[in-house]
Amino acid sequence: MKTIPSPDNLLAFDALARAGSFTAAADLLDCHKSLVSARVKALERELGAVLVLRSTRKVALTEAGERLRPHAARLRETMAQARMAVDQTQSDLAGPLTISTTSSLAQYVLGPALSEMAALYPELQLSLQVNNRLQDPVADVLDFCLRSARSHTVHDESLVARLAGYASENLYASPAYLARHPAIRQPSDLAAHRLLVMESEQRDGLLLKKGEQLLRQPVGAQLYLNDYPLRADLALTGHGITLLADYAVARHLQSGELVRVLPDWHCDYWPIYLVHPFRTPLSRKYQTFIDFVLPRVAAALPDNRAQPDSDGRASNTR
Structure with missing residues (x-):
């Protein structure tokens, strides 16, 4: 099997063919002329042919060298175009950006920020994927994920997690529902009410905290829901008491x-x-997205106790 010529050796040969001497070729490549000589010799070994006739003053290409010359020039042009393409990608503020988040964060936090960004940067193509499943930006080919992290950790060292802020979850109901049902003064009173919760919350009981006091309050539920927007809609229309994040209820409380x-x-x-x-x-596109979206996400979290530019770890979605 014949050896595939090294790109570095071909580029050294191209510089020599254009410059006409090892010294001038070294100037083109910004290296020592001994390196150019070594790479041309290595290329001759790789191809099994003499490419250059050397003299004390100048070099001349052999027939094989002349035939190789246009191919080496095309390699140089291809490499330059590759660099330009990457440089343009790094500097352009245009093209696709794909973001994933949960239904509640999409509706109450991220959606408005992306709409504002799309209006400000019309060359960007923003795609928001709404998915309550924990997604891997690498495996799922995503640029960004906005995640809620119940376990407070991220286990994949290939990811960067920038802390936007904190959210809290509490019990809410409509005034109309509460007016029709017994008063709730302590956690045990929840047993007489209709709870709109996830199955795991009903099975394990609601974990309630008051200062240093923790308790698991057993609750009964007929309807299990893991979608915040649907929970909020049902609570607003008086169907029961539900758990909602503070960012999902801010305007309804007001x-x-x-x-x-x-x-x-x-x-x-x-x-x-x-x-x-x-x-x-x-890239410029990535950095602009982070600089634009992160503070707006932080501002949308009522219980925000984080610095938007700090780094952290995350693992779970809600």
């Missing part, structure tokens, strides 16, 4: 459409991360 149930008790608290593959250096 309008009085929902009220907090057991306000002294908290249910959960977790960080939210903007996750992307580990890439250095970041």
Whole structure:
């Protein structure tokens, strides 16, 4: 099997063919002339042919060298075009960006930020994938994921997780629902109410926290829901009490459409991360997205206790 010629050796030969001497070729390549000589000799060994006739003052190409010359020139041009293509990708603020997040974060947090960004940067092609499944940006070919992280950790060292802030989850209901049902003064009163929760929350009981006090409150549920927007809609129309993140209820609390149930008790608290593959250096498009979206995500989280530019780890979605 014949040896495939080294690109570095072909580029050295191309520089020699263009410059006419080893010294001038070294100047073109910004290296020592001994390196040019060594690479041309290596190329002759790889191809099994004499390419250059050397003299004390100048070099001349053999017939084989003349036939090789245009191919070496095309390699140089291809390499230059490859560099230009990558440089353009790194510097352009255009083209596709694919982002994944959960249904609740898409509706209440990320969607408005992306809409604003699309209007400001019309050359970008922003694609938002809504998926409550934990996604891997590398395996799923995504540029960014906005994740809720219940376990507070990320296990994949190939990812960068930038901490946007924190969210909390608590119990909410509409005033109309609460007016029609018994008063709720303590966690045990929940047993007499209709809860709209996930199956795991019903099975394990609701974890409630008050200062240092923790308890698992058993609840009964007829309807299991793992989608925040649907939970919010049902709670707003008086169908029961549900768990919602603070970012999902902010405007409903302000309008009085929902009220907090057991306000002294908290249910959960977790960080939210903007996750992307580990890439250095970041392209202009990537860096612009991070600089634009991260502070807006942070501002949309009412219980934000994080610095938007800090790094962290994440692992789970909600």
